[in-house]
Amino acid sequence: MTNKPSLHTSLSPALLNLYDVSNSIVVIIDVLRATSTIATALYNGAKCVIPVDSVTRCMEIGRQIEGITAGERDGQIAEGLEYGNSPFEYPREFIKGKTLVLTTTNGTRLLHMALEKGAKEVVTGSFPNLSAVCDHLQEKNQHVILGCAAWKDRVNIEDMLFAGAVISRIGKQFSINCDSSHIALAMYEKANKDMFAFMKKNEASHYHRLMNFGLEDDIRYCLTADGANVLPRYEDGKLVIN
Amino acid sequence: MTNKPSLHTSLSPALLNLYDVSNSIVVIIDVLRATSTIATALYNGAKCVIPVDSVTRCMEIGRQIEGITAGERDGQIAEGLEYGNSPFEYPREFIKGKTLVLTTTNGTRLLHMALEKGAKEVVTGSFPNLSAVCDHLQEKNQHVILGCAAWKDRVNIEDMLFAGAVISRIGKQFSINCDSSHIALAMYEKANKDMFAFMKKNEASHYHRLMNFGLEDDIRYCLTADGANVLPRYEDGKLVIN
Numbered sequence: 001m002t003n004k005p006s007l008h009t010s011l012s013p014a015l016l017n018l019y020d021v022s023n024s025i026v027v028i029i030d031v032l033r034a035t036s037t038i039a040t041a042l043y044n045g046a047k048c049v050i051p052v053d054s055v056t057r058c059m060e061i062g063r064q065i066e067g068i069t070a071g072e073r074d075g076q077i078a079e080g081l082e083y084g085n086s087p088f089e090y091p092r093e094f095i096k097g098k099t100l101v102l103t104t105t106n107g108t109r110l111l112h113m114a115l116e117k118g119a120k121e122v123v124t125g126s127f128p129n130l131s132a133v134c135d136h137l138q139e140k141n142q143h144v145i146l147g148c149a150a151w152k153d154r155v156n157i158e159d160m161l162f163a164g165a166v167i168s169r170i171g172k173q174f175s176i177n178c179d180s181s182h183i184a185l186a187m188y189e190k191a192n193k194d195m196f197a198f199m200k201k202n203e204a205s206h207y208h209r210l211m212n213f214g215l216e217d218d219i220r221y222c223l224t225a226d227g228a229n230v231l232p233r234y235e236d237g238k239l240v241i242n
Numbered sequence: 243m244t245n246k247p248s249l250h251t252s253l254s255p256a257l258l259n260l261y262d263v264s265n266s267i268v269v270i271i272d273v274l275r276a277t278s279t280i281a282t283a284l285y286n287g288a289k290c291v292i293p294v295d296s297v298t299r300c301m302e303i304g305r306q307i308e309g310i311t312a313g314e315r316d317g318q319i320a321e322g323l324e325y326g327n328s329p330f331e332y333p334r335e336f337i338k339g340k341t342l343v344l345t346t347t348n349g350t351r352l353l354h355m356a357l358e359k360g361a362k363e364v365v366t367g368s369f370p371n372l373s374a375v376c377d378h379l380q381e382k383n384q385h386v387i388l389g390c391a392a393w394k395d396r397v398n399i400e401d402m403l404f405a406g407a408v409i410s411r412i413g414k415q416f417s418i419n420c421d422s423s424h425i426a427l428a429m430y431e432k433a434n435k436d437m438f439a440f441m442k443k444n445e446a447s448h449y450h451r452l453m454n455f456g457l458e459d460d461i462r463y464c465l466t467a468d469g470a471n472v473l474p475r476y477e478d479g480k481l482v483i484n
Contacts, residue, residue, distance in 0.1 A: 014256050014257055015254060015396075018394070152260070153260055154422070155253060155257070155421055156421045160425065178447070179396065179447050182399065183397070183425070185444075186429060186444055187425060202421075202427075202428055203418070204421055205419060205421050
């Protein structure tokens with residue numbers, strides 16, 4: 001027997017209820033691009049990021065707190081909002097000291113699910129903050145669920161790769177009786193020399209979608225480790241760093 | 243645009259509702275060991291296999307039709323049934339001309355879900371009947387859903403590997419806009435030289451479970467292509483071959 005804490009990977013929000021959320025730290029993973037953008041905005045000095053699940057709610061809260069409203073639908077800035085989902089829209093000179101109200105569909109939904117199921121702690125993970133996530137999980141030494149936001153519940157490659165990257169770095173500290181985690185690790189080991197090329201070769205659906213919008217730089221940034229190495233934690237309706 | 247039929251992989255019964263089942267051939271995949279045993283029994287001359295979801299129902303139908311009742315719970319023949327889940331229990335000299343009433347949890351549940359959602363056709367797939375499945379799908383040239391039975395809704399490695407094997411052989415004939423399928427293919431390509439070793443190395447949960455019951459031979463057989471190369475089709479409550 002082992003005294004190590006457990007680690008599980010939930011490949012889709014539709015699978016989250018299989019795991020013991022209430023006893024775990026849940027890492028929300030939405031690599032392209034919500035959680036990468038959240039890490040970036042906070043790294044660049046945003047006061048906090050408020051994740052909301054609809055454009056209407058985004059506008060409403062934006063007005064109430066004079067925040068920056070952001071979100072896309074079908075690759076365009078959503079009607080009524082000011083900015084999009086790209087991490088490059090949030091450089092320090094723009095976002096410092098401001099509150100970003102961000103509407104995303106998959107990531108926000110998963111985050112709210114984790115909260116409803118009573119997650120001990122909710123943090124967000126992406127390659128730009130890979131080390132911060134790993135350091136935190138290692139230090140806490142508690143049960144972990146790596147929660148992939150996926151795409152309308154469909155499993156995606158990039159969120160799985162991030163789960164694999166975390167497991168590759170700190171998996172030995174956990175007891176992992178979870179095929180999804182072992183699959184994620186095997187995929188990451190196969191991909192990690194050039195994840196961009198891996199996404200292309202394996203026809204990742206988001207790769208195609210974002211390339212069609214001319215967003216190659218976004219993809220490359222979102223697959224690169226530690227460009228915005230902070231740990232967003234959910235606290236009272238907001239994502240903040242210490 | 244393409245005129246090819248689509249192919250999707252559903253990694254867990256909990257994800258099946260994301261796909262257009264009513265318009266597709268659904269392949270039920272439960273590699274360790276339900277669908278391997280079904281192919282084997284039919285290959286060895288069983289009249290048909292009746293998949294049922296509970297031990298009680300298995301006993302009931304077994305009595306009504308004087309069939310062979312089979313099924314395991316926690317690695318033991320379930321109380322009240324006669325045989326277990328191993329393909330080796332069904333050699334020709336025993337099973338020829340008989341009806342096998344088999345209770346499995348994951349595979350049977352998925353099969354009934356596919357029927358309820360109005361699948362065009364339901365067949366079962368496993369490595370022992372890999373070629374028969376591929377030939378059939380290729381010939382039919384219709385939309386396909388590769389449905390992994392998984393383990394209590396948790397994604398497993400071996401069912402994903404079988405999906406990958408099918409895609410590796412006939413994927414080019416289909417339009418595949420499905421990350422799960424691309425992941426399955428990438429995993430299969432990584433594993434296919436020695437799938438047994440891959441299962442061991444990647445700590446597949448069923449590998450451990452069955453090894454603990456002393457069932458290495460079962461695992462090896464269930465990971466070997468074409469040992470029982472027939473196509474079980476679901477028809478009026480039974481799985482039959484032509």
